[in-house]
Amino acid sequence: MTVSHSATELDKLNIALEEGAFKQISHTLNNTLRPSEVAHLIEKSPPKERHLLWSLIHQDLEAEVLQDLGDDVQAEILSRMNTSEVLAITESLETDDLADVMQQLPETVMRELLRSMDHQDRERLEKVLSYPEDTAGGLMNTDAITIRPDITIEAALRYLRRHDELPEMTDSLFVVSRKDSYVGTLPLTRMLVSDPNSTVREMMATDTPPIAAEMADDKVAQLFEQEDLVSAPVVDENNKILGRITIDDVVDVIREDADHSLMSMAGLDEDEDTFAPILKTTRRRAVWLGINLITAFIASAVIGVFEDTIEKVVALAVLMPIVASMGGIAGSQVLTLMIRGQALGHVERSNAGWLLNREIIVGVLNGLLWAIVVAVIAVLWFQDTTIGIIIGCAIVINLFAAALAGTLLPIILKAWGIDPALAGSVLLTTITDVVGFLAFLGLATFFYS
Amino acid sequence: MTVSHSATELDKLNIALEEGAFKQISHTLNNTLRPSEVAHLIEKSPPKERHLLWSLIHQDLEAEVLQDLGDDVQAEILSRMNTSEVLAITESLETDDLADVMQQLPETVMRELLRSMDHQDRERLEKVLSYPEDTAGGLMNTDAITIRPDITIEAALRYLRRHDELPEMTDSLFVVSRKDSYVGTLPLTRMLVSDPNSTVREMMATDTPPIAAEMADDKVAQLFEQEDLVSAPVVDENNKILGRITIDDVVDVIREDADHSLMSMAGLDEDEDTFAPILKTTRRRAVWLGINLITAFIASAVIGVFEDTIEKVVALAVLMPIVASMGGIAGSQVLTLMIRGQALGHVERSNAGWLLNREIIVGVLNGLLWAIVVAVIAVLWFQDTTIGIIIGCAIVINLFAAALAGTLLPIILKAWGIDPALAGSVLLTTITDVVGFLAFLGLATFFYS
Numbered sequence: 001m002t003v004s005h006s007a008t009e010l011d012k013l014n015i016a017l018e019e020g021a022f023k024q025i026s027h028t029l030n031n032t033l034r035p036s037e038v039a040h041l042i043e044k045s046p047p048k049e050r051h052l053l054w055s056l057i058h059q060d061l062e063a064e065v066l067q068d069l070g071d072d073v074q075a076e077i078l079s080r081m082n083t084s085e086v087l088a089i090t091e092s093l094e095t096d097d098l099a100d101v102m103q104q105l106p107e108t109v110m111r112e113l114l115r116s117m118d119h120q121d122r123e124r125l126e127k128v129l130s131y132p133e134d135t136a137g138g139l140m141n142t143d144a145i146t147i148r149p150d151i152t153i154e155a156a157l158r159y160l161r162r163h164d165e166l167p168e169m170t171d172s173l174f175v176v177s178r179k180d181s182y183v184g185t186l187p188l189t190r191m192l193v194s195d196p197n198s199t200v201r202e203m204m205a206t207d208t209p210p211i212a213a214e215m216a217d218d219k220v221a222q223l224f225e226q227e228d229l230v231s232a233p234v235v236d237e238n239n240k241i242l243g244r245i246t247i248d249d250v251v252d253v254i255r256e257d258a259d260h261s262l263m264s265m266a267g268l269d270e271d272e273d274t275f276a277p278i279l280k281t282t283r284r285r286a287v288w289l290g291i292n293l294i295t296a297f298i299a300s301a302v303i304g305v306f307e308d309t310i311e312k313v314v315a316l317a318v319l320m321p322i323v324a325s326m327g328g329i330a331g332s333q334v335l336t337l338m339i340r341g342q343a344l345g346h347v348e349r350s351n352a353g354w355l356l357n358r359e360i361i362v363g364v365l366n367g368l369l370w371a372i373v374v375a376v377i378a379v380l381w382f383q384d385t386t387i388g389i390i391i392g393c394a395i396v397i398n399l400f401a402a403a404l405a406g407t408l409l410p411i412i413l414k415a416w417g418i419d420p421a422l423a424g425s426v427l428l429t430t431i432t433d434v435v436g437f438l439a440f441l442g443l444a445t446f447f448y449s
Numbered sequence: 450m451t452v453s454h455s456a457t458e459l460d461k462l463n464i465a466l467e468e469g470a471f472k473q474i475s476h477t478l479n480n481t482l483r484p485s486e487v488a489h490l491i492e493k494s495p496p497k498e499r500h501l502l503w504s505l506i507h508q509d510l511e512a513e514v515l516q517d518l519g520d521d522v523q524a525e526i527l528s529r530m531n532t533s534e535v536l537a538i539t540e541s542l543e544t545d546d547l548a549d550v551m552q553q554l555p556e557t558v559m560r561e562l563l564r565s566m567d568h569q570d571r572e573r574l575e576k577v578l579s580y581p582e583d584t585a586g587g588l589m590n591t592d593a594i595t596i597r598p599d600i601t602i603e604a605a606l607r608y609l610r611r612h613d614e615l616p617e618m619t620d621s622l623f624v625v626s627r628k629d630s631y632v633g634t635l636p637l638t639r640m641l642v643s644d645p646n647s648t649v650r651e652m653m654a655t656d657t658p659p660i661a662a663e664m665a666d667d668k669v670a671q672l673f674e675q676e677d678l679v680s681a682p683v684v685d686e687n688n689k690i691l692g693r694i695t696i697d698d699v700v701d702v703i704r705e706d707a708d709h710s711l712m713s714m715a716g717l718d719e720d721e722d723t724f725a726p727i728l729k730t731t732r733r734r735a736v737w738l739g740i741n742l743i744t745a746f747i748a749s750a751v752i753g754v755f756e757d758t759i760e761k762v763v764a765l766a767v768l769m770p771i772v773a774s775m776g777g778i779a780g781s782q783v784l785t786l787m788i789r790g791q792a793l794g795h796v797e798r799s800n801a802g803w804l805l806n807r808e809i810i811v812g813v814l815n816g817l818l819w820a821i822v823v824a825v826i827a828v829l830w831f832q833d834t835t836i837g838i839i840i841g842c843a844i845v846i847n848l849f850a851a852a853l854a855g856t857l858l859p860i861i862l863k864a865w866g867i868d869p870a871l872a873g874s875v876l877l878t879t880i881t882d883v884v885g886f887l888a889f890l891g892l893a894t895f896f897y898s
Contacts, residue, residue, distance in 0.1 A: 009793040014799045016504060019814075022677040028459065034656070034675075034676070036674065036675035038516055039675075040671075040675060040794070043793075043795060044790075044794070044796070044797070045800065046800060046803040046807075052801025056514075068675070079584075099884040157641065159461050160641045160642060160687075161641065161642055163552065163642050164639070165639070165642055166638035166641065166642060168638075169620075169677065169679065170638050170639075171620055172616075181692065188620075188637050188638070188641065188786075189614070189615035189616075189617075189619050189637070190614070190615075192606065192609045192610065192615065192637065193610055193612050193613065193614055193615060195610060207483070209566060224491075225485065225697075225700055225701075225704070226488075226489060226517070227483070227485055228617065228618065228697040230618065230679055230696065231618065247679065247696050247700075250675075251673075251674055251696075251699075251700060251703060252674075254700060254703055254704055254707070255674070255703055255707060257703060258703070258708060258711070259707060259789060261711050262707070262710050262714070262785060262788075262789060263785060263789065264785075265710075265711070265785075266609035266713075266781050266782045266784075266785035267778075267782060268782060268786060271672040272786065272805075274786060274789070274790040274793070274795045275795075275800070275803070275804070275807075276811050277807075278807055278814075280813055281807065281811050282810075282811045282814045282815055285782055285811060285815055286815050286818060286819075287780070288778065288782065289775060289778055289779060289815055289819055290819070290822075291821070292775070292778045293771070293819060293823070294776065295774070297545045297771065298772060299770055299771075299774075299824070300767050300768055300770060300771055303766060303770070304767045307764075307766075307767065308762045310759075310763050310766050311760070311763045312862045314756045314759050314760045314766075315756075315841060316748050316766075317756075317759050317763075317765075317766035317769075318752045318753045318756065319749055320766075321745060321748055321749060321752070321770060321773070321882070322742070322745040322746065322748075322749055324770070325741065325744070325745040326738060326741070326742065326745065327750075329716075329741045330734070330738060332715050333715045333717060333734055333737065334718060335715075336711060336714075336715035336717060336892040337712075337715075337717060337721065337723060338712075340708060340723070341493075342670065342711065344492075344723070345489070345493070345654065346492060346493040346656065346723045347493070347723065348493070351493060351494065351495060351724070354495040354724070355723075355724070358495075358724075358727055358730065361727050361731075362727055362731045362734060365727075365731045366731055366735050366738055367733055369735060370735075370738055370739070370742060373739075373742070373835040374742070377746070410596060419521065422662060429774075433770070439746055443559075
């Protein structure tokens with residue numbers, strides 16, 4: 001028994017796909033692999049294979065596979081279905097997964113879907129949909145099991161036994177007052193070791209407060225990480241239980257948030273499908289290249305101002321990329337650290353001053369160190385002391401600017417409601433390019449004229 | 450009741466720290482905040498405040514706070530303790546947390562610690578320590594509850610009730626044969642709804658295979674994510690149960706892995722403490738700047754070859770950073786997507802060909818698009834058709850090179866056992882800089898001579 005078949009299975013499937021052995025593939029997809037493994041397989045297949053694989057899945061497995069797919073792939077598959085197919089597939093989804101999938105549907109299909117649901121399901125779904133996707137309310141499921149504080153553990157156990165099964169990831173019951181107000185949490189592990197005659201109130205835990213439905217999803221993730229939670233109750237402003245959040249959904253938030261910084265810094269979307277089709281990819285990338293082209297032209301314009309100086313001393317053209325590059329590298333280090341710090345909730349007003357201070361000192365120290373190294377090499381290379389002094393000074397200036405920009409940009413952008421991971425790197429490069437060329441060529445103009 | 454006090458508490462604490470109101474701070478740390486919140490507070494404080502806060506924590510809370518701290522901060526705090534303090538603090542840690550902390554200790558303290566433990570604890574710890582930190586064995590805890598398949602559910606419930614408490618994150622019991630071989634998993638949720646007279650064998654689940662102790666931690670994380678697990682059994686090569694992995698430790702792996710790509714691409718360590726002291730930070734950053742300086746000098750050397758051409762046509766110096774910059778941006782987009790794809794397990798030999806193909810087409814398409822835009826601007830700017838043609842061709846060539854390098858570098862580096870996130874961006878920039886300058890200035894030399 002091995003833990004994951006998918007690595008070798010993929011190779012086998014590829015061969016089978018090439019040979020057109022669809023019966024064999026269909027058997028593997030529907031009988032050998034688990035739905036999550038099928039989803040993983042689909043995600044790592046190029047578009048053509050992807051649709052072939054999807055078409056070979058049994059109808060009763062489709063819903064399970066669909067909910068395990070990334071947003072981008074999900075949207076692509078849903079877009080090829082007609083309304084009745086969408087209705088059939090969404091029937092068996094849980095509320096929170098359904099709410100996620102619904103975001104990918106066109107308005108008309110979504111309305112059709114809501115109409116086709118029974119009253120209770122629609123009400124639950126609408127409750128979840130009424131909160132933004134990136135809040136606790138949007139993450140929650142409505143399948144929490146609640147009990148009263150005044151019954152005995154024995155009665156609570158009897159109550160549980162009346163269920164055919166408990167919802168997945170149920171690690172605790174939520175204790176509510178007669179008015180559905182949250183009172184406390186009763187972990188199953190505690191129930192199982194309690195004296196059956198003790199009451200729920202005696203055994204419940206009250207140390208972890210419930211989550212407000214409006215809480216941002218990254219705060220929810222922080223709370224789950226800090227408190228090692230498996231599930232937690234979600235309440236409205238009146239402390240009334242609305243549902244619960246489970247760790248599997250929180251893990252998705254953590255993965256997406258962490259991916260977000262990485263992908264955004266390269267101008268990519270965190271939902272970006274690794275195997276997106278050519279035209280979609282070209283279009284998305286073109287936008288980012290266009291934005292960066294503006295940056296590049298600004299830098300060129302700065303160089304253009306100093307054409308006469310460069311004509312006199314061509315060595316300047318040879319060395320100038322070094323100044324800009326060192327500034328860019330130093331700046332992205334600071335920027336990356338700040339963006340991660342913001343994501344982890346480490347950076348805030350009260351410690352920003354300390355960080356700025358440290359970064360400036362680090363920037364100047366590294367500036368001095370590398371300024372000397374570069375200056376010595378430049379002097380030896382071009383047999384010109386002046387150019388060594390100029391490039392040394394320019395590097396110190398640019399690393400100072402990089403520290404300043406790397407620290408302050410994310411703080412300012414965040415305060416303005418702009419995503420620092422997305423806008424930060426373009427702005428930073430603009431600053432380090434402009435300051436780098438300006439300092440280096442400006443000093444050169446002064447010294448050589 | 451609010452969910453997280455830490456935001457406002459930090460401001461209050463800062464004021465209190467400035468005023469020297471240590472009694473008040475100590476009260477907040479030890480009575481108002483949860484240990485995980487104290488850890489979060491310490492992590493987001495500069496070094497001086499950090500040590501002050503640590504010194505104000507009650508001794509019996511220290512262990513709990515310590516295990517919630519990041520590796521870097523943990524090591525820093527442990528390094529200031531003497532052996533007996535370390536022994537005292539580590540007494541109350543769980544096996545897997547203890548194993549983590551031990552990695553931060555000097556050899557002598559570690560041996561002392563092992564000697565001071567009782568036989569059973571030492572044996573357990575040595576079992577965990579015998580596996581590398583980044584494998585299932587290194588992640589696991591030894592507190593799994595095991596039962597036999599042939600007893601009834603009622604007997605199993607009675608057995609549980611004999612415990613004072615169950616280990617944290619216990620969502621299922623592991624069913625083992627008389628020889629301790631793993632047989633299946635019995636979720637608590639299923640136990641609670643089962644007929645008490647049915648046997649464990651009838652009710653247990655056997656669909657999720659156990660995890661091999663040698664499995665890499667990122668594979669473990671993928672499995673937990675795919676299967677929505679809360680805990681899973683770890684077995685040795687003979688299918689004998691060694692322990693269990695719980696979702697809280699997996700969440701840490703996911704967070705660290707995701708951070709790893711982001712931080713490595715900027716030459717930072719994923720454990721990097723946001724508030725690391727100045728000298729440590731300067732040293733770490735200096736190394737990265739030095740490596741990148743070599744790249745910059747290689748690019749300069751390429752420009753140096755064409756000094757004569759630049760002297761003749763200074764506009765080349767003005768426009769050349771655009772070619773290099775567009776290549777760098779396009780290349781990092783591909784590189785980032787590939788690195789994320791590798792981390793998610795999407796990229797492998799069988800689909801690398803498709804990816805390379807797509808990236809080259811996307812690169813050439815975007816190359817053509819932006820080549821035209823840049824060429825037109827260049828012609829208008831410098832009133833010279835030749836320079837437009839030259840820069841257009843150079844951009845297409847460089848975006849082609851960027852697609853090639855961005856796709857192939859991560860695959861080659863990974864095959865060689867080198868971390869693509871760390872080495873990829875430096876190598877990529879070297880390639881796009883060199884190809885960019887070579888294509889642009891080379892074509893220019895040909896056309897203008």
